[in-house]
Amino acid sequence: MATTAAGVVAARCSSSSASQRGATAPAAQTNRILLKGGCVLSLDPKVGDFDVADVLIEGSRIAAVGPNLTATATTIDASNTIVMPGFVDTHRHMWQGALRNSLPNGLIGDYSREILGIRAIMRPEDVRIGDLVSALGAINAGVTTVLDWSHIGNSPEHTDAAIDGLRAAGIRAVYGYGSGVGAANQYPADIRRLRKQHFASPDQLLTLALAGGMNAKEWAVARDVGAPISVHAGGSLAGLETALGPDVTYIHCTTFTEGAWKLVAGSGGHVSIACPIEMEMGIGVPPIQQSLDHGIRPSLSVDVETEMPGDMFTQMRSVFTLQRMLALNPLQGTNRPQPALLTVRDVIEFATIAGARANQLDRKVGTLTPGKDADIVMLRTDAINVLPLNNAYGAVVLAMDTSNVDTVFIAGRMVKQGGRLVGVDLDRIRRDAEQSRDYVAGKAGWSKTRLGR
Numbered sequence: 001m002a003t004t005a006a007g008v009v010a011a012r013c014s015s016s017s018a019s020q021r022g023a024t025a026p027a028a029q030t031n032r033i034l035l036k037g038g039c040v041l042s043l044d045p046k047v048g049d050f051d052v053a054d055v056l057i058e059g060s061r062i063a064a065v066g067p068n069l070t071a072t073a074t075t076i077d078a079s080n081t082i083v084m085p086g087f088v089d090t091h092r093h094m095w096q097g098a099l100r101n102s103l104p105n106g107l108i109g110d111y112s113r114e115i116l117g118i119r120a121i122m123r124p125e126d127v128r129i130g131d132l133v134s135a136l137g138a139i140n141a142g143v144t145t146v147l148d149w150s151h152i153g154n155s156p157e158h159t160d161a162a163i164d165g166l167r168a169a170g171i172r173a174v175y176g177y178g179s180g181v182g183a184a185n186q187y188p189a190d191i192r193r194l195r196k197q198h199f200a201s202p203d204q205l206l207t208l209a210l211a212g213g214m215n216a217k218e219w220a221v222a223r224d225v226g227a228p229i230s231v232h233a234g235g236s237l238a239g240l241e242t243a244l245g246p247d248v249t250y251i252h253c254t255t256f257t258e259g260a261w262k263l264v265a266g267s268g269g270h271v272s273i274a275c276p277i278e279m280e281m282g283i284g285v286p287p288i289q290q291s292l293d294h295g296i297r298p299s300l301s302v303d304v305e306t307e308m309p310g311d312m313f314t315q316m317r318s319v320f321t322l323q324r325m326l327a328l329n330p331l332q333g334t335n336r337p338q339p340a341l342l343t344v345r346d347v348i349e350f351a352t353i354a355g356a357r358a359n360q361l362d363r364k365v366g367t368l369t370p371g372k373d374a375d376i377v378m379l380r381t382d383a384i385n386v387l388p389l390n391n392a393y394g395a396v397v398l399a400m401d402t403s404n405v406d407t408v409f410i411a412g413r414m415v416k417q418g419g420r421l422v423g424v425d426l427d428r429i430r431r432d433a434e435q436s437r438d439y440v441a442g443k444a445g446w447s448k449t450r451l452g453r
């Protein structure tokens, strides 16, 4: 297979190419794929979850979910796997993909100085490889949808490069157009060009949002082009009361007043909690309980890979354990009634359908529902870190990691198979990422050793 300049080749999962890549049954002349005999977590209450069932993919969509399906299709053996919706991340700064782990001990102030402070150094090609690396890492971890919070809009070339990186990776992404630095920064007005040039159709893997400030005028520009809004939020939301709506996702929310929570809940807004980063960088106590207390099922987000991994297993485990710690902490006293404890199934929902809702994509993804796009992960249950399978939800949240992500489909296209990304020239990606990292680190005056600063 020839690779493109991106190091990524298109790999349509038609029945014939699937058979070439070792699917277990002979390919029929159809565009159907049958995932046979998996433990299926549809996460759609109307469809149900199944100890053993099949999922039929037809083209880009899910055609059926249930036991003992029969179809003329390429069959993939799903026994020894959990079949579930791909994970959905609602906030990640993907332009930093080549800067992974570069600030392991940093607090939020260090991050603002050392990472946001070097935005002027970033060239379009650095943004592109950052987005590409981050997106491929997401796919590898079973994250099929991600909101790229792209506050690197230094110029139209920078925004176009980010979008190109996402497109090359083949991920489903919400491109969150954000402000950059420098004289060529066109934010927010350039969102009109982006809508026309890159996001004219709603029926594509890449959709548009505004990665905005707490500023009603910016939000009005987004709404003018039909783009949802994502903001890093805190405080009282004073002055924004009439601008709030169900098209807004509020990130972190660690300093929200009670009034702000009521406003967000009352307006149908969404919440994105970046639990590990909030705890690590001093952003505040992740507001899991406040969100739940106001009737909001939070979505989860990786935020930055400069200090945390890009998978949702880490996210789910953090949220599950922290909510329990805060609810059960005996030092807290007995004044407050103990809130209901989250279950492992709850946090799987946060990492899938709640994220799809926040990203305004729940009509397409987030559950295994016939008619929705086939964004599906198959997680190995016969690996040594999880066997034998005794509780599927528990295995996903409490035991699994990226090594269990065997197969990933995005809109019916197989992008990971047998534990390997499909059609990705990893050597080339690494060389491009290293070149970019060397350029940025050189300009920023960072250490050239691999032991860090």
Ligand SMILES: [Zn+2]
Pocket: 091, 093, 149, 232, 251, 303
């Ligand atoms: Zn952020």
